[in-house]
Amino acid sequence: TTQQVNVTIQPLPVVNVTGDIGFCDNHSSTLTASEKYGNELTYTWANHTEGENPIIVTEGGTYSVTGQDPTTGCISNVITYQVTKYPNPSDISIETSGAPCKGSTIKLTASSTSAADYDYEWFNKKNGENVILGNTNELSINVIDTEKYYVIAKEKHQLSNGSILTCYSEELDTTITEREIPTWDFNDISVCEGIEETLSVKNHTPGTTFTWVNESTGSTQSGTSIKETIHGTVVYTVTGTLNECSNSKTFP
Numbered sequence: 001t002t003q004q005v006n007v008t009i010q011p012l013p014v015v016n017v018t019g020d021i022g023f024c025d026n027h028s029s030t031l032t033a034s035e036k037y038g039n040e041l042t043y044t045w046a047n048h049t050e051g052e053n054p055i056i057v058t059e060g061g062t063y064s065v066t067g068q069d070p071t072t073g074c075i076s077n078v079i080t081y082q083v084t085k086y087p088n089p090s091d092i093s094i095e096t097s098g099a100p101c102k103g104s105t106i107k108l109t110a111s112s113t114s115a116a117d118y119d120y121e122w123f124n125k126k127n128g129e130n131v132i133l134g135n136t137n138e139l140s141i142n143v144i145d146t147e148k149y150y151v152i153a154k155e156k157h158q159l160s161n162g163s164i165l166t167c168y169s170e171e172l173d174t175t176i177t178e179r180e181i182p183t184w185d186f187n188d189i190s191v192c193e194g195i196e197e198t199l200s201v202k203n204h205t206p207g208t209t210f211t212w213v214n215e216s217t218g219s220t221q222s223g224t225s226i227k228e229t230i231h232g233t234v235v236y237t238v239t240g241t242l243n244e245c246s247n248s249k250t251f252p
Contacts, residue, residue, distance in 0.1 A: 010072040013041050017065060017081040019054070022159045024167035025088045028058045031081060033065045041067035041076070060085035089118045089153035089169035100143045100176045101245035108139045108174065110151045118153040118169075125150065146177045181247050182208040182240040191230045199236070199251065200225030208240040212251075 019031035032054035033043045043053040046064045057063060060083050067076045091113040098106035110120045122134040124147060133139055133149070141149070153169040184204035191197045201210060201224050212221045214228070215235045221228075228234075239248045 010069070010074050012074050013039065013067045013069050013076040015041070015043075015065060015067040015076045015079045017063075017079055019081065019083070021082065021161060022084045022086060022157060022165045024086050024165065028056050029083050030054050030056050031063055031065075031083070033067060033079070035067060039069065042070055043067050057083055058085075084159075086155075086157050086165065086167050088167045089116065089155050090114060092118075092151070092153050092169050092172050094149075094151060094172060094174045096174065096176070099179060099244035101179050102143060102181050104143050104245075105140055106143060106176070108141065108149060108151075108176075110137045110139075110153065110172070112153060116155055118155050120151055120153055122149060122151050124148065141176065143176060143178050146175065148173050148175045179243045179245045180205060181245050182242040183247065184208065184210075184240055184249075186238075186249075186251050194229060194231060196227050196229045198225055198227055201238070201240075204240065205242055208242045211239045211241075213237045213239075 014036035015033050016036055017031055017033050020029040023029045031045075033045070035041050042051055044050045044066050045052060045055050048055050055063070062080050062082050064078050064080045066078055068074070089112065093111055095109045095111070096106060097109065098104065100106055108122070110122075112118055120135065120137045121132065122139045123130045123132050125131070139149070139151075150171050150173045152171055155167050157165045157167065159165055182205040184201040187200045187202050189197060189199065199212070204224065210222060210224055212226050213219075213236060215237060216232075236251045237248055238251055239246055
């Protein structure tokens with residue numbers, strides 16, 4: 001006898017995967033599998049629990065998934081999805097050039113021992129908000145107070161889909177403490193021609209060291225007071241220095 005059997009060929013499900021193809025260290029990518037035509041499938045990601053979808057990945061690599069139609073039992077082809085994890089900029093340091101004397105301009109330079117070519121962003125945090133100060137590795141600041149400055153390094157990566165991924169370093173900060181400019185007055189004196197006299201300062205900032213330069217002879221003496229035999233009209237340039245910060249006055 002002959003028996004006719006009807007065979008229905010069911011189409012395989014068509015699975016698509018979406019998710020970030022690149023992410024930075026300490027971040028992740030969420031991979032979501034879905035059926036092309038919106039049908040409900042049961043998904044199985046390799047090395048994950050059956051039915052788990054989406055999945056969150058924290059390492060780069062190739063991830064594979066299949067989808068099974070619960071009605072027909074048909075299983076899709078294996079779909080693979082490549083994800084790349086990129087390192088964050090690291091080994092950042094800040095160098096200060098110049099003494100932070102009140103009213104002076106100093107330079108902060110950010111650098112890294114890494115071979116990568118980083119971009120940098122400087123900012124401070126006033127009133128709880130980040131205020132961008134510069135976008136190069138060097139920042140010139142006018143010292144008017146004690147203030148903290150922050151910098152981050154950035155590295156851009158071109159992804160295979162044409163998008164740009166930017167990875168950031170941790171914040172690095174440095175505190176610039178304003179240093180006082182020394183001040184002083186000169187003691188009044190009446191000098192006599194050819195007589196050794198004592199020239200001195202008063203009311204000076206504690207810790208200040210002084211250098212006296214005789215502008216006529218070029219001779220130099222140090223101290224809060226000096227002895228000098230006066231001949232004719234003489235002008236002295238007196239420089240006071242404290243913690244690398246200097247101030248100069250002429251006497252008389």
